[in-house]
Amino acid sequence: MKNSSSYTAIAYLFLAPALILMGIFTFWPVGYNTYLAFNNYSIADGTATWNNFEHFKYIAQEELFHNALKNSLLYLLVVPVIQIAALVVAKLVNNKLPGMTFFRAAYYIPVITAISIAGVVWANVYKYDGMLTWLMQALHLVPQGHEGQIDWLGNPDIALYMVMLFTFWKGIGYYMVLYLAGLQAIPAEVEEAAILDGANAWDRFWKITVPMVKPTILLCTLLSTIAAIRAFQEIIVLTRGQADTYTALYYVYDQAFRNYNFGRGAAAGLVVTFFCLILSAIQFRFFGEKK
Amino acid sequence: MAASRTTRRALALAGQYAGLIAFAIFTCFPFVWALAVGLSTDPSNIWLFPRSFWPTEPGLMWFERVFTEMPFLAYLKNSTLMSFWTIVAVVVISVLAGYPLARLKFPGRNLIFVAIIATLMLPSEVNIIPNFITLKHLGLLDSYTGAIIPNFAGAFGIFLMKQAFEQIPQDLIDAARVDGATELQILWRVMVPVSAPSIAALSIFTLVNAWNDYLWPSIVMTTRDKLPLAVGVFNDLTGPFAVSTSLVMAAIVLTVLPVLIFFAFTQRYFISGLDGAVK
Numbered sequence: 001m002k003n004s005s006s007y008t009a010i011a012y013l014f015l016a017p018a019l020i021l022m023g024i025f026t027f028w029p030v031g032y033n034t035y036l037a038f039n040n041y042s043i044a045d046g047t048a049t050w051n052n053f054e055h056f057k058y059i060a061q062e063e064l065f066h067n068a069l070k071n072s073l074l075y076l077l078v079v080p081v082i083q084i085a086a087l088v089v090a091k092l093v094n095n096k097l098p099g100m101t102f103f104r105a106a107y108y109i110p111v112i113t114a115i116s117i118a119g120v121v122w123a124n125v126y127k128y129d130g131m132l133t134w135l136m137q138a139l140h141l142v143p144q145g146h147e148g149q150i151d152w153l154g155n156p157d158i159a160l161y162m163v164m165l166f167t168f169w170k171g172i173g174y175y176m177v178l179y180l181a182g183l184q185a186i187p188a189e190v191e192e193a194a195i196l197d198g199a200n201a202w203d204r205f206w207k208i209t210v211p212m213v214k215p216t217i218l219l220c221t222l223l224s225t226i227a228a229i230r231a232f233q234e235i236i237v238l239t240r241g242q243a244d245t246y247t248a249l250y251y252v253y254d255q256a257f258r259n260y261n262f263g264r265g266a267a268a269g270l271v272v273t274f275f276c277l278i279l280s281a282i283q284f285r286f287f288g289e290k291k
Numbered sequence: 292m293a294a295s296r297t298t299r300r301a302l303a304l305a306g307q308y309a310g311l312i313a314f315a316i317f318t319c320f321p322f323v324w325a326l327a328v329g330l331s332t333d334p335s336n337i338w339l340f341p342r343s344f345w346p347t348e349p350g351l352m353w354f355e356r357v358f359t360e361m362p363f364l365a366y367l368k369n370s371t372l373m374s375f376w377t378i379v380a381v382v383v384i385s386v387l388a389g390y391p392l393a394r395l396k397f398p399g400r401n402l403i404f405v406a407i408i409a410t411l412m413l414p415s416e417v418n419i420i421p422n423f424i425t426l427k428h429l430g431l432l433d434s435y436t437g438a439i440i441p442n443f444a445g446a447f448g449i450f451l452m453k454q455a456f457e458q459i460p461q462d463l464i465d466a467a468r469v470d471g472a473t474e475l476q477i478l479w480r481v482m483v484p485v486s487a488p489s490i491a492a493l494s495i496f497t498l499v500n501a502w503n504d505y506l507w508p509s510i511v512m513t514t515r516d517k518l519p520l521a522v523g524v525f526n527d528l529t530g531p532f533a534v535s536t537s538l539v540m541a542a543i544v545l546t547v548l549p550v551l552i553f554f555a556f557t558q559r560y561f562i563s564g565l566d567g568a569v570k
Contacts (some may be wrong), residue, residue, distance in 0.1 A: 007391075007395045007396065007397055007474075008397040008398060010391070010395065010474045011391035011395045011397040011400070012391075012397070014387040014388060014390055014391045014474075014478075015387070015388050015391055015392075015403065017383075017384045017387060017388070017444065018384050018385070018387065018388035018407075018444040018449060019388075019403070019444075021384065021440070021443050021444035022407065022410070022444045022445075024425065025418065025422055025425070025440070025441040025444070026410050026415070026418065026441075026444070026445075027406075027410075028421065028425070029417070029418035029420075029421035029422055029425075030413065030417075030418075032421040032424070032425075033417055033418070033420060033421050036420060036421065041424075043424075043427075046424075046427070046428070089314060092307055092310055092311055092314075093311070095307065097304075097307070097308075099308075099311075101558070102315075103311045103314075103315055104558075105554070105555070105558055106315040106318055106319050107314065107315070107318050108554070108558075109318060109319060109322065109551065109554070110318050112499050112503070112550050112551075112554050113322075113503070113547055113550065114502070114503035114504075114505055114520070114521035114525075114546070114547075114550075115503065115505055115521075116505040116509075116521050116522065116524075116525035117503075117520075117521060117524060117525065117543055117546050117547060118321070119525070120525060120528050120529065120539060120543060121321040121322070121324070121325050121540075121543060122321060124536065124539075124540075125321060125324075127338075129338055130338070131320075131324065131340055134340035134341075135340075138340075169317070169318065172318075173318065226412065226414070229414065230414045230416055232416065233505060233506055236506070237505075237525065249414065249416050249417075252416070252417065252419075252420070253416075253419070256419070256420045256423075257423075257510060262420050262424070265420055266417075266420050266421075269414075269416075269417035269420065270417075272414055272417060273413060273414055273417055276412060276413065276414050277412065277413075280412045
C-alpha cells in the first residue's frame with residue numbers, strides 16, 4: 001500500500017491541467033479584472049496607468065449605467081415566471097401518457113439552439129409587420145392595419161420585456177428537465193395515497209409536489225437568478241442596446257469592445273459580480289434554512 | 292356516476308393535451324416558420340400569416356443558395372473541428388480532475404473543490420475582458436485555439452465526473468490496487484469504463500455548448516473563414532445577406548439541423564446527464 005504523500009503528488013498531477021487552465025482563464029481574470037477597474041488600460045500598447053476610483057465615480061453618475069443596472073434588476077422578473085411555468089410544464093410531461101417523449105423534445109429544442117441563430121428568427125417574429133403583430137391583430141388586441149403595427153424591439157416601453165420573452169422561450173426547457181428529474185424522485189405511493197384521501201389536483205400540487213421538489217426549486221431559482229443578472233447575449237443578438245435595453249453586462253461588453261475603454265468596462269463588471277454574489281448569498285440562506 | 296367520472300377524466304386528459312400542444316407550438320413555431328419560408332421558392336407570402344406556415348411553390352432553391360452565397364461549408368468545418376477538440380479536452384481534463392477529488396485523500400482537496408464550485412456563482416462574462424488581454428499576450432487572438440481554450444476546464448464537467456466516480460464501489464479500486472495497478476491504470480481501466488454513461492452525457496453537453504458558443508468566438512475571431520457556424524451565419528445574416536429573408540431562414544434551418552439530428556439520437560442522455568448534475 002502506498003502512503004498518503006504519494007497520493008498527494010498524484011492527486012495534484014491529475015488536477016494540474018484543470019487547475020492551470022482554470023487558473024489562467026477563470027481565477028486570474030477575477031483578480032485582473034479588479035486591477036483593470038482601477039486603471040486606464042490601453043489595448044494598443046498594453047499599458048495600464050493607475051486611475052484610482054475614477055471609473056467607479058464615472059459610472060456612479062452615468063445615466064446609461066444606471067439604466068443598465070436598473071434593466072438588469074428588472075430582468076429578474078423573468079425568474080418567477082420561468083420557474084412556475086417550467087414546474088407546471090414538467091408536471092404535465094411527467095404523466096405516463098403517449099407522446100411525452102415528443103413534447104419533452106419539443107420544449108428542449110430552443111435550449112439546444114445557438115442563441116445567435118434563435119435571435120435572428122425572433123428578430124423576424126418581432127418585426128413591426130411580423131408574426132407577433134399578426135397574432136395581436138388576429139386576437140383583436142391591437143388595431144388592424146398599419147396603426148396596429150408595433151415595432152416590438154424599437155419601442156423603449158416594451159423592448160426589454162420582448163427580450164425577456166425570448167429568454168423565457170429559450171430557457172424554459174432547461175429548467176423543465178431539472179424539475180422532471182426532481183418529480184421522478186417522488187415515490188408514486190405518496191401521490192396515490194393523497195388521491196385515496198380525496199385530495200384534488202390543486203391540493204396535491206401545492207401540498208405534495210411543491211414541498212417535495214423544493215430543493216430543485218431552490219437550485220433552479222438560484223441558476224435562473226444568476227442567468228437573469230448575466231443576461232446580455234440576448235441583447236447583442238436582438239437589440240444591441242437600442243430602445244432602453246442596456247443591461248449591466250451589455251454595458252461591460254460595449255465599453256470594452258466598442259469604446260475600447262477596458263478599465264471602465266472592468267469597473268462595471270466588478271459591480272455586476274458584486275450583485276451576483278449578494279443574490280447568491282441571499283439564496284444560499286434559503287438553502288441553509290432548509291437543512 | 293361512473294359515466295360522469297369517465298367524462299371528467301376524458302376532459303382532464305383533453306385539457307392536458309391541449310396545454311401540451313399549445314406549449315409545443317410556442318417553442319417550435321419559429322423553426323416551423325423558418326422551414327416553411329426556406330422551402331418557399333416564391334417569397335411573396337412570407338409575411339402573410341398564417342399562410343406563411345405552409346411553403347409556397349416548395350423547392351430547395353434557397354438552401355442551394357446558402358452554399359453558394361455564404362462560406363457555409365467552411366463554417367461547418369470550423370464548428371466541427373472546434374467542437375471535437377473541445378470535447379476531447381473537456382473530457383480528459385474533467386476525468387483527470389474528478390478522480391482525485393472523488394477518491395483520493397490529499398491536503399487541500401476541499402479547498403480546491405470549493406474554489407472550483409464557487410466559480411459557478413461568478414458571472415463568467417466578466418472574464419471576457421481579462422481573457423481577451425491574456426490571449427492577446429499569448430498571440431492567440433483570431434486562432435481556433437484561442438476561441439476554445441477558455442472552455443476546456445470548467446466546474447460543470449469536473450463536478451459531473453466527481454459525482455460519477457463517487458458512485459463506484461471502493462472494492463473495485465482496492466482490488467486493482469492489490470493487483471499493483473497505478474492510479475492512472477485504475478482511472479483508465481476501472482473508473483472510466485464504469486462511468487461511460489456520465490462521460491457520454493458530458494460529451495453531449497460539451498458538444499452542444501461548443502457548437503452553439505457565440506459570444507467568445509465572436510470576440511476572438513476576426514477572419515471570416517475561421518468562424519464557427521453560430522458566429523459566421525449570424526454575422527452574414529445580420530449583415531449583407533439580410534436582404535433576403537428566405538435565404539436567412541434557409542441558412543438558419545441548415546444551421547439548426549445538425550444539432551436537431553444529433554439531439555434526436557441522444558435525447559435521453561440529456562435528461563440523465565442533467566439528472567446526474569442535480570444530485
